[in-house]
Amino acid sequence: MIVTIVGTGLIGGSMALVARSSGFAQRVIGVESRSDHAATALSLGLVDEMCDLEEAIERSDFIVLSVPVNAVENLLPRILDNVNKQVVMDVSSIKLGVIECIRNHPNNKRFVPTHPMWGTEYSGPRAASGDAFRNKAAVICNKENCDADALLQVQEFYKYLQMHLVYMDAAEHDIHVAYVSHISHITSFALANTVLEKEKEENAIFELASGGFESTVRLAKSNAATWVPIFMQNRDNVLDVLNEHIHQLKKFKACLEKENYTYLEELITDANKINRIIK
Amino acid sequence: MIVTIVGTGLIGGSMALVARSSGFAQRVIGVESRSDHAATALSLGLVDEMCDLEEAIERSDFIVLSVPVNAVENLLPRILDNVNKQVVMDVSSIKLGVIECIRNHPNNKRFVPTHPMWGTEYSGPRAASGDAFRNKAAVICNKENCDADALLQVQEFYKYLQMHLVYMDAAEHDIHVAYVSHISHITSFALANTVLEKEKEENAIFELASGGFESTVRLAKSNAATWVPIFMQNRDNVLDVLNEHIHQLKKFKACLEKENYTYLEELITDANKINRIIK
Numbered sequence: 001m002i003v004t005i006v007g008t009g010l011i012g013g014s015m016a017l018v019a020r021s022s023g024f025a026q027r028v029i030g031v032e033s034r035s036d037h038a039a040t041a042l043s044l045g046l047v048d049e050m051c052d053l054e055e056a057i058e059r060s061d062f063i064v065l066s067v068p069v070n071a072v073e074n075l076l077p078r079i080l081d082n083v084n085k086q087v088v089m090d091v092s093s094i095k096l097g098v099i100e101c102i103r104n105h106p107n108n109k110r111f112v113p114t115h116p117m118w119g120t121e122y123s124g125p126r127a128a129s130g131d132a133f134r135n136k137a138a139v140i141c142n143k144e145n146c147d148a149d150a151l152l153q154v155q156e157f158y159k160y161l162q163m164h165l166v167y168m169d170a171a172e173h174d175i176h177v178a179y180v181s182h183i184s185h186i187t188s189f190a191l192a193n194t195v196l197e198k199e200k201e202e203n204a205i206f207e208l209a210s211g212g213f214e215s216t217v218r219l220a221k222s223n224a225a226t227w228v229p230i231f232m233q234n235r236d237n238v239l240d241v242l243n244e245h246i247h248q249l250k251k252f253k254a255c256l257e258k259e260n261y262t263y264l265e266e267l268i269t270d271a272n273k274i275n276r277i278i279k
Numbered sequence: 280m281i282v283t284i285v286g287t288g289l290i291g292g293s294m295a296l297v298a299r300s301s302g303f304a305q306r307v308i309g310v311e312s313r314s315d316h317a318a319t320a321l322s323l324g325l326v327d328e329m330c331d332l333e334e335a336i337e338r339s340d341f342i343v344l345s346v347p348v349n350a351v352e353n354l355l356p357r358i359l360d361n362v363n364k365q366v367v368m369d370v371s372s373i374k375l376g377v378i379e380c381i382r383n384h385p386n387n388k389r390f391v392p393t394h395p396m397w398g399t400e401y402s403g404p405r406a407a408s409g410d411a412f413r414n415k416a417a418v419i420c421n422k423e424n425c426d427a428d429a430l431l432q433v434q435e436f437y438k439y440l441q442m443h444l445v446y447m448d449a450a451e452h453d454i455h456v457a458y459v460s461h462i463s464h465i466t467s468f469a470l471a472n473t474v475l476e477k478e479k480e481e482n483a484i485f486e487l488a489s490g491g492f493e494s495t496v497r498l499a500k501s502n503a504a505t506w507v508p509i510f511m512q513n514r515d516n517v518l519d520v521l522n523e524h525i526h527q528l529k530k531f532k533a534c535l536e537k538e539n540y541t542y543l544e545e546l547i548t549d550a551n552k553i554n555r556i557i558k
Contacts, residue, residue, distance in 0.1 A: 117489040184495040190527040192553035209459045210396040215494040216463040224547040248469040268503040274471035
């Protein structure tokens with residue numbers, strides 16, 4: 001199987017590594033618009049070669065689109081223009097917009113919309129990892145709209161990545177990720193700005209910051225090129241969750257202002273129930 | 280050296296383990312008001328024996344007070360009533376209130392106020408770890424108010440724990456921890472409540488929740504008995520930081536509402552600067 005990875009950053013680069021090491025791909029072709037990333041991906045051996053998009057599509061069996069979601073909407077129709085029997089999948093964090101942009105494309109059944117639930121706060125080919133994905137969930141959306149053979153190959157690919165599959169309606173997926181991923185990024189960005197804004201004695205922070213701070217703020221290192229398009233496309237869901245989150249924070253604020261420590265204790269005990277969800 | 284640990288939970292239990300394994304303590308006596316914790320701490324071998332507070336003080340050289348901060352204010356004056364040459368230290372997350380409660384105590388120079396910057400979201404003796412503390416910072420506050428020999432012994436103790444020492448004014452410490460610890464806990468509690476409130480299909484969260492969500496929400500498992508007294512005593516500082524944090528979140532909200540993605544990108548790029556502080 002010849003696999004093309006369009007976008008050889010954190011996710012695409014990791015998929016390139018695991019696709020080959022697992023035996024799913026015999027050869028991996030990279031397509032990369034940034035020349036610095038292309039050079040790095042080649043020198044790290046993430047891909048066997050780089051070539052342009054049209055040639056890569058023609059020579060491939062399986063095409064993974066792993067670029068920021070605004071670029072997906074630009075590239076995906078162009079890719080589908082050129083496929084016949086190839087399978088195309090994306091890895092975008094939101095799915096409705098992606099599906100919408102090829103709704104009327106004649107080859108849209110060759111496309112399988114997916115979202116592997118793995119990532120880190122780092123980006124670019126140097127962040128790629130051969131240990132990625134394993135034992136995490138991968139979502140496949142609206143599978144009823146895909147050709148059976150295309151769906152089967154994508155299911156096979158995720159088996160090689162050792163991910164377990166979850167099937168979901170695209171609109172539901174976009175709501176869920178607002179809760180389990182997008183809001184975490186916003187709180188982390190806002191927390192970083194809170195600390196950087198008020199606390200000028202950075203040495204004191206550096207000395208005192210312990211594991212708790214690091215874990216809540218590490219996502220704030222995530223890059224704008226990835227996240228602005230995600231927030232843009234999932235705007236309504238993210239706004240709903242963000243409003244609820246601010247409302248929840250205001251309950252803590254009110255407890256402190258009114259010195260209502262009984263209610264504060266109740267809020268914390270409620271929050272402890274999250275241990276039903278994360279172990 | 281005979282060491283007494285008052286409160287054999289996460290921090291006290293870990294200190295008991297490391298005090299003995301490092302050779303600082305030849306014998307560790309536990310004092311524990313909860314009989315279930317006392318039995319667990321003994322059966323796990325965290326301490327050599329349990330006895331009551333007065334007897335433990337009399338037989339010890341070095342006393343570590345490791346109970347919620349509201350209990351410190353209750354116990355510390357009683358402990359100081361009974362010491363002569365012994366050294367007493369606490370490990371509370373906030374320092375002004377603790378120092379205040381023994382301001383006029385005749386033996387207050389035997390007390391060294393400290394705060395080791397290590398913890399997890401778990402509590403109780405089963406959460407104690409022999410790998411705790413190493414390479415983290417420990418804060419000692421207002422050292423000029425301590426007897427020289429008491430200070431020296433506490434410094435020595437933290438050397439055995441392999442922590443590096445930071446000296447700080449108590450009021451400054453309480454401001455800093457509001458930024459690097461207390462606000463992280465509030466955002467995490469509030470994030471847990473946001474998700475639990477709106478998202479009733481918990482299976483979907485469980486399937487999709489990946490590393491990012493886990494790291495921002497894990498502190499939400501922290502227990503109310505520890506944290507309510509901390510928020511209570513550091514109320515003014517925590518309110519300042521919480522107000523700033525809500526203000527920062529509202530900037531993200533305004534960007535989305537007004538679809539001002541240029542400013543959203545700027546906010547994220549600003550937040551990325553946190554990588555100067557956490558690597």
